[in-house]
Amino acid sequence: xxxxxxxxxxxxxxxxxxxxxxxxxxxxxxxxxxxxxxxxxxxxxxxxxxxxxxxxxxxxxxxxxxxxxxxxxxxxxxxxxxxxxxxxxxxxxxxxxxxxxxxxxxxxxxxxxxxxxxxxxxxxxxxxxxxxxxxxxxxxxxxxxxxxxxxxxxxxxxxxxxxxxxxxxxxxxxxxxxxxxxxxxxxxxxxxxxxxxxxxxxxxxxxxxxxxxxxxxxxxxxxxxxx
Amino acid sequence: xxxxxxxxxxxxxxxxxxxxxxxxxxxxxxxxxxxxxxxxxxxxxxxxxxxxxxxxxxxxxxxxxxxxxxxxxxxxxxxxxxxxxxxxxxxxxxxxxxxxxxxxxxxxxxxxxxxxxxxxxxxxxxxxxxxxxxxxxxxxxxxxxxxxxxxxxxxxxxxxxxxxxxxxxxxxxxxxxxxxxxxxxxxxxxxxxxxxxxxxxxxxxxxxxxxxxxxxxxxxxxx
Numbered sequence: 196x197x198x199x200x201x202x203x204x205x206x207x208x209x210x211x212x213x214x215x216x217x218x219x220x221x222x223x224x225x226x227x228x229x230x231x232x233x234x235x236x237x238x239x240x241x242x243x244x245x246x247x248x249x250x251x252x253x254x255x256x257x258x259x260x261x262x263x264x265x266x267x268x269x270x271x272x273x274x275x276x277x278x279x280x281x282x283x284x285x286x287x288x289x290x291x292x293x294x295x296x297x298x299x300x301x302x303x304x305x306x307x308x309x310x311x312x313x314x315x316x317x318x319x320x321x322x323x324x325x326x327x328x329x330x331x332x333x334x335x336x337x338x339x340x341x342x343x344x345x346x347x348x349x350x351x352x353x354x355x356x357x358x359x360x361x362x363x364x365x366x367x368x369x370x371x372x373x374x375x376x377x378x379x380x381x382x383x384x385x386x387x388x389x390x391x392x393x394x395x396x397x398x399x400x401x402x403x404x405x406x407x408x409x410x411x412x413x414x415x416x417x418x419x420x421x422x
Numbered sequence: 423x424x425x426x427x428x429x430x431x432x433x434x435x436x437x438x439x440x441x442x443x444x445x446x447x448x449x450x451x452x453x454x455x456x457x458x459x460x461x462x463x464x465x466x467x468x469x470x471x472x473x474x475x476x477x478x479x480x481x482x483x484x485x486x487x488x489x490x491x492x493x494x495x496x497x498x499x500x501x502x503x504x505x506x507x508x509x510x511x512x513x514x515x516x517x518x519x520x521x522x523x524x525x526x527x528x529x530x531x532x533x534x535x536x537x538x539x540x541x542x543x544x545x546x547x548x549x550x551x552x553x554x555x556x557x558x559x560x561x562x563x564x565x566x567x568x569x570x571x572x573x574x575x576x577x578x579x580x581x582x583x584x585x586x587x588x589x590x591x592x593x594x595x596x597x598x599x600x601x602x603x604x605x606x607x608x609x610x611x612x613x614x615x616x617x618x619x620x621x622x623x624x625x626x627x628x629x630x631x632x633x634x635x636x637x638x639x640x641x642x643x644x645x
Contacts, residue, residue, distance in 0.1 A: 202502075263576065263622040264615045265583035267594055272615065275607035353485075360487035364587055371490060378497060385498035388490055395486040 204386055210377045217373030218394070224291055224369060225356050231295025232355070233348065236302025237337070243303065244310050254303070261300035266358055269297055274365045290362040290369075298355050305347035309340030342413045349406030353399045360395075370394070426604055439596030440617050446592065447582050450514055451575055454521025461522065462529030466555060476526065483523035489584050492516045496588045513585040520581065524574050532567035533559055565636040572629025576622050583618070593617060 207214075242254035261269065270293045277284060284292075313336055321331040363372035374391045378384040461476045483491065496512035499505055507515075536559055544554045586595035597614035601607050634641075 260615075260619065263580070263619045265580040265594065265618055267583045267586070268597065268611055268615050268618060271594075271598065271601070272607065272611035275601055276611065279607055357485075357487045360489045361584070363489070371487065371493075374490075375493070378493070383501065384493065385502035388494035388498045391490050392482060392486045392494060395490060396482050399485045 202386065202389075203383075204390065206381055206383055207377070207386060207390060210381070213373055213377060214370065214394075217368060217370040218398075220367075221356065221359055221369040221371075224287070224294065224362065224367075225352065225359055227291045228294035228298055228355055228359070229352050231291065232298030232302045232351065233306075235295060235299030236304075236306050237341075239299060239303035240306035240310060240340075241332075243307050258300045258303055261297050266293070266297050267361055267364065269293055270361060270365060286362070286365045286367040289365060290359070290367050294355055294359060294362075297358070298351055301351045301354065302348060305344045305351060306340055308347065309344035310336060312343060313339055345410040345413055346406060349403060349410070352406070353402055356399055356402065357395065428604060428606075428609075432600060435596050435600065436593070436613065436617065439591060439593035440621070442591055443579075443582050443593040443618075444621065446510075446513055446517065446585070446590070447579050450517035450521055450582075451578060453514070453518040454578075455525050455571075457518065457522035458525025459529055461526040462533065463555070465526075465530060466533060466559075467551070480523040480526045483520055484527070488516065488520055488581050489587065491520060492584060492588055509585070509588045509590045512588060513582075513590050517578070517582060517585070521574070521578050524578075525571070528567050528570045528574065529563070531570075532563040535566050536562050565633075565640075568629065568633040568636055572626060572633065575629065576625050579622055579625055580618065 239254045239257060242250045243258070245251060270289070273293050274286070274289050277289065317335065317339070318331060321335050326335070359369060360371040362369055363375060366372070368376070371391065374387050378387040381387065461480065464476055465473050492512060495516050496507055496509065499507050499512075540558055541554055544558045545551075549557070582592060583594040586592050586598060589595070593614055597610055601610045604610065
């Protein structure tokens, strides 16, 4: 009771290595899930911009569902549901899969916007040059769409980093999971979570800086269009 | 004795959970909107230290996981300030603050969306800064911000599911309880998911209706 209202962060020093381990796991999960969601998002974006009605509708339903149901419900659905149908995977894999599927819905929107923003003249030029539909799409449309949607995809990644903290509820010891352990070991939850808050904010800030640089570099030849 | 089958009382439980979720969503959205607008007004008047503080706090809140904020309030506050924090209090504080941070950004951008010339013209006519805010900026900013605000609220509705982690008996927590008892995760989480989905759609529909009404003055009237 004597030491009221005194923020002492030095007590966290012995636990920094443990927290760093968690941060590494967070980074790993997010990197994998980013790859997963961009690949998934690409296919869904293709489906949503295709002329086939059924494909279009299916993609819309997927995006609509996964954007309007809380991530924690999706996560529990997979974590408790998959063993029910005989698929036994660990928390790590479940987390990556759930993050990929939920991130894919957001990524597909970003990529779709990139596809729709492509000037018709470019596609016509490709047609006139004798490229078939598939080549036009994979070699012309997708590369342009992907690089103009780097910035929105970056916000998907940032959201994913924040969302990955929820994986601690299925016993995955990423940054938040490890912080919970440190908090209950040291009896200093306030200090631990303040540091964690600032750490996440700093992390996402650095990521957003990196994305802005990448976006500018990839689109350096069309500076005035995308600024 | 253990009831592993679903009973009709489970529907009642789900309804109760939905009630808690929607109730907390409404309360925190109202508080959050009020605080966020207040912060926006602070920035509009360019109050020296307060403006920087508000911007900093909103940046931190926007760029950190809600779950960590929740833990800070629920586990951190009692340990540090020696106050009693119930799960519901922690949920209200955290969700309101989080909503306020995002509302602040929307308020700032919708105030900035209004041309400076309008403000200058109003000032030339002798309106005070408050009158300009109240009669020139607010009505237009509201119409402008209703779209982003609806998207935010749909998102915040989903964020409320996190409070189940600290033990508030909301829809997700009821889902977890039913899941533990019946061991039928597919049915339980599908039902919970559908309820969340329908609530989100309801919020989106109301938002779209409001937007159409508020923007009616600038819509194309036909010839």
